[in-house]
Amino acid sequence: MKVLIEFFGLDPVQFNEVGLSLSTKDLSYAWILILFVVPLALWFFWISLKRIHSPFRKTFLISLRALTFFLLIFTLLQPELEFKKSHILKNKIAVLVDDTKSMSIKTFPSEQSRAEIVRQAFGTNQGVLESLANVFQLDYYLISDQIEPTYSFSSGGHYSPKKTNTDFEAVFSKLKTQYDGKSLQGIMLFSDGGDLGMPPETISSGLLALLTNWEGPVHSFQAGTNHMFKDLAIEEIDSADFGFVHQPVHLTVTIGASNMGNRNIPLVLKDGDTILLSRVVEIREGRNRYSVQLEFTPNVLGKHVYSLTVPLFAGESVAVNNRKDFQVKVIRDRIRVLHLNGRPSWDSRFLREVLANHPKVDLLSFFILRTLDDDVGSPTSELSLIPFPTNLLFNDYLNSFDLIVFQNFSYKPFIDKGYLTNIKNFVESGGAFVMIGGELSFQGGGYAQTDIEEILPVYLEDKPQPFVDESFAIQLEMNPSRHPILQLEKEPGGNSRAWEKLPELNGINLGLKPRKNANILASFVKGRDKYPALVAGRAGKGRSLVVATDSLWNWNFRQIGEGGSGRHYYRFWNNLISWLIDEPETRLLKIETHKERYEEGEEVLLHVSVFQSNYNPYVGAKVRLTIKTRSGDMKLATLKTNENGEVSHRFIPTEEGFYTIKAETETSKRKLEGKTEFSVFSETAEFQKPRVNETLLRRIAEVSGGNYEVLTKKTDFSKANFKNPKIEIKTSSKYVPLWDNWWVYALILSFLSLDWFARRKSGLS
């Protein structure tokens, strides 16, 4: 071998094997030559030699011709010598060790954590692993929802589970990709089986499909047991991320109980410190999982963090899973409007059309169709009139409305004065109220010095004739492109033109004196006199607005008659409703974070915008940021707004949980507040279902043809068997062609020449 390698001028150290190969892949024509053409040609040649009598000469000539054919075929087959160096490869075994937090849960009665049990098993089987490593290549991985190569177990290093999610499907999928085309002969899996994504007591179809097609067994070693494992956990809360204000939110809570005996436990739902509801759950021996349906009704808009808790009992393995927080964004599904009309009129009819056609409005209208002075001329049974349900509206269901509209409505004798106090309380606690003018509004409705006057943005002055039926031009008192109510068009120029084109109004309520903090949006102008027409203001947490005329319908029907459209009338009322119900885009202080959910250690970016009451940017406003967590309130920063009335702030939250950031500023007129909420997660999901999932580990082994075993001090890894087919690999090779040289061609030529010469000498042509 060495001589041959050296003969071809190669280094014997680099090559340890020689082989012969044919570079021509298609050998069919060679076989045709060898089997048919060459014998036939030789046979014809032999016949042509019949005139030669010397057998020696005949044999010599036929041999020459045969040798020539042999060399030709040899050349056609292109034989090569392959000098190569090859090795025998080890087959691979992947050793997967669960690296998630659930591995830190202790097992009874040894008080060892699941991770310690794994570590101990590796210690006692060190010899087995070493002998296995002599035959196979052992690849160690820490697994969670990722696979992370590690040398900890082969080198006896540190193992401290810390990952937050187990996902076997992702792990096996990644392994499949990683070992594609490589000789993975099996897997040793060390885990508690705590995969939260798995359906209870079975294996997911995705994982099942992966394992069914797996080459080589998966031997699963279960870390820990459920024996004497005592725990009460809120495993899962199934709820929508958002809910609707005044509408029930439904929750499905899964409670896990292990070795808790027979007892009744309270499940408590809280919003901050307020208990919303409590439900008794009957825990019974032998049953591990309980599904509880809960329902609560949020009454305040915005993001809310709710917490569900079950009591913590002595001896429980995991404490953190007795409480689980969840967030619900409470939004407005519908705008519930109570529309009271003192008498049917064109103004009320066109407004009713706006409200009834508003896609988000749930409208409840009442028209006072007759007064006590009216003579209907028929018995009540022939009338469609219904009694005015005052107690129902202003006591029982008042808080379910978002907006109350009094349109040319005198409360006497329909509403008891006491109910006006309810309306005031409704507005001051965040409701919306608008009074639309007419003979029966303001002073005409008897509202002077009542609770209604207190929530109006105007004082009601004593006037002998508080309503005049005359035409007035309207004049805006604010930049219409800034205030959300006045934005009839998006483009400022178009907006101004829209206001200029609106028809004049007729019929105004006089004697309305705007309060100090109120905003006059528009006035009536008659000669040199000016009267407030649209006045907006706040009352407690709510908003109220005054429309001092009963002729806004002119902006719809009459505008159409003048060649315009009713579009701006609709836009005006939609804007007005949005502002009244305090839609987020109409707020003077807006605070938001760029995300709603942050990981622990991630930077939070806060953005605050402040506007003056006329919606111009508030430049230089001092904004105080306060942060509220489970640990309590803390001052975060005090900042100043820039020329756009905006300011940003970045910080890193110090602990996990739900955060409320409150921004406050004081303008010249009042204090503005806004808040936003976000969550910081250090995943504790692994503790929501802390029980060992024996079923899953057993199924993984069964499906793949491996063994399932619970790790104990006596566990012997050598029971895990793997196939070990021989795998060779070439590390270097060189090909030397045997046909592509002058020797071969010279021989062919020599044989042909000798053949020609011998034939001539024998008298043949």
Add this chain to the structure above:
Amino acid sequence: MINLFKLIISLLFFKIGIATAYADYSNLFIPQIKYEGGNSIPHPTAIDSLLGQVERRTSIETNRGLAQIALSHPNLYQYPFIYMAGSKEFEVLSANELQRLRNYLSYGGFLLVDDSSSNTNSKFDISVRKMIEGLFPQVPLKKISRDHSIFRSFYLINRVTGRKQVNSYLEGINIKGRTVLIYSANDLGGAWARDKLGQWAHNIIGGGSRQRQLAIRLGVNIIMYALTLDYKKDMVHLPIILERLKRHQLP
């Protein structure tokens, strides 16, 4: 001849013209359509009388009086309710007038058409149907069903009548869920109209005072519907209204 005399007397007492209607913007006023040919004011006191009944029976404040308005008048859109009456054939409305009336009705206006002839297939009826066909070629005039808000907007009504019951139903045009035009063939105006002394101007044919009362109630309901639309179909009203309709089989 008597009718002509009444008209002359009426003209002495009622200033006909749109200018009279401008005083109180907030109150309800109903002008009558002025058209060419026929007689556009068969009962000059009808609307005034009806508005008087509306004021007496309901909370609606009205401006009473007679005023005529041409469809081409620039102030047409100040009056979302207009009344058209007649007993004779009238000239076809011009394309411009039809277009204006079509827009008026489509964008919020309301028209009550009243045939004062007390005859089936009168010349006025033929003219009206021709006008409506030109007005809304795609939307046919249809009988108004008994569960329409018009029959429960104030009074509970289960019988359609007028000075003479020519048809037992009203007809109407619906645009986007709103009835924008009502056509009565029963001479409602004749039942409403009063003479200068405040007495009923015309005898009721076939039904007596109860029939007149029902005609007035129907007038009140039509006005109430124009001002409140389908308000009486709101869920809060339905249980009581349906219960009353069930208990009382009204005449």
